[in-house]
Amino acid sequence: MSFIDIGVNLTNNRFNDDYEQVIETARQHNVITQILTGTSLQESQQALALAREYPDLYSTAGCHPHDAKDFQDQDLRALKALLQHDTVVAVGECGLDFNRNFSPQDTQLKVFEQQIQLACEVQKPLFLHERDAGDAMIALLKQYQSKLPKAVIHCFTGSQKSLETYIDMGLYIGITGWICDERRGQALAEMVHLIPDDKLMIETDAPFLTPRDLTKEQKSQLKSNRNEPFLLPHIAQKIASCREQSLLELSKNCFNNTVAFFNLPIKQQ
Template sequence: MSLIDIGVNLTNNRFNDDVEQVIARARDHNVIAQIVTGTSPAESQQAYQLAQQYPDLFSTAGCHPHDAKDFKSDDLSVLNALLQDDKVVAVGECGLDFNRNFSPQDTQLAVFEQQLQLACDTQKPLFLHERDAGEAMISLLKQYQSELPNAVIHCFTGSQESLEEYINMGLYIGITGWICDERRGQDLANMVHLIPDDKLMIETDSPFLTPRDLSKEQKAQLKSNRNEPFLLPHVAQKVADCRQQSLSELSKNCLNNTVTFFNLPIKQQ
């Protein structure tokens, strides 16, 4: 069984002291590749630099909606330059977050639209963030749909209505340890079976979203309850259980989907 984590925040300062060990621990748990998320132009450059150091790391380049308020006119050219490299495999993390609104909604929309155009221009896939903004997200995606490359809704936590709309549009869906949370993730657990086998990917979103249903032994391996990519098999098992699939079948499907979507130099299974 081999897995690829499509969303890890290894440039987060919680990994400053031991990122090499974190990467090695993931390898020891059959995580054969990781995609380091770029959430701002500066973070995207750091993610790229990290990916350059390890053959099994790749990165994305984008501006998260939380950071949209700080996006400058020349930042788009920074992202574009990064996306010319094969190690940078997607535009994002970009999108809309009307839940926390750390950036004004009109600013989020404007910055997101620039990145949609960037994806159309570079034909690199989209790594999308959406929280409480499904209607606006769907509306914008439809405007660009004829030119857009593939897109994945990273860390999907939305409604069944949004999920079905995304699936109808041909989007991929990324599932995190949110599904392991008995307080918030039950709706997701109940609807994850709706995702077609060829549109599903998995991720940890480390260091965030530590699964709540870990064993004592797993918790003992964590540093200050920090989520790590070595827990991806745990997420995979939960998703497989909810979909009433074998872990081997789910893992194979997710790996093949990920290799195809991000055009990774990894052999399919």
């Protein structure tokens, strides 16, 4: 049984000293492919550079809503150039975050729409971030629905209403270790069964969102409580339990969904 982590922030400085070991440890736990998240032009460039070092890594290119305030027109042209590489498999991480509002909401909306248009132009899927902005996200995506390529709501943590609307729109849903949090993740655990088998993907969002239900042995393998891709099978097992599926069935579905969604040159299971 093999796994693909669709969201790893491997360019984060918490991985600077040992990213080679992080990749190898993930492989030893059957996480055979990682997609490195680009959250700004600089991070997207770094993610591509790192992905090109390893045949089992890919990357995304985009501007996170937190960074929208610093986004320039020339950055959009530079992202388009990055997306010409086969190793860069999606536009993003992009979207809306009305929870923390590190960038003004009108700026977030403008930069997000530019990246939607870019995805429509280059016909690569969207890797989406949404926090407390479900209505605005849905309204903007619907404007482009006829031209929109495939899209995934990365690290979904929203309401059941948002989830059902995203599913009705044909979007994919990415689930992280948030579901392993007995405090914040209970609602997600109770609604994850609503996601169709062919629309579900899994991710760690490492080094963030370390699962709270790890064993002592798993915790002992972590560096400063840093989340790592090798924990993806643990997250998958939690999701499978919540969906009353076998881990084998869930992992196969998620693997095949991911290969098809990102158009990866990997044989489906």
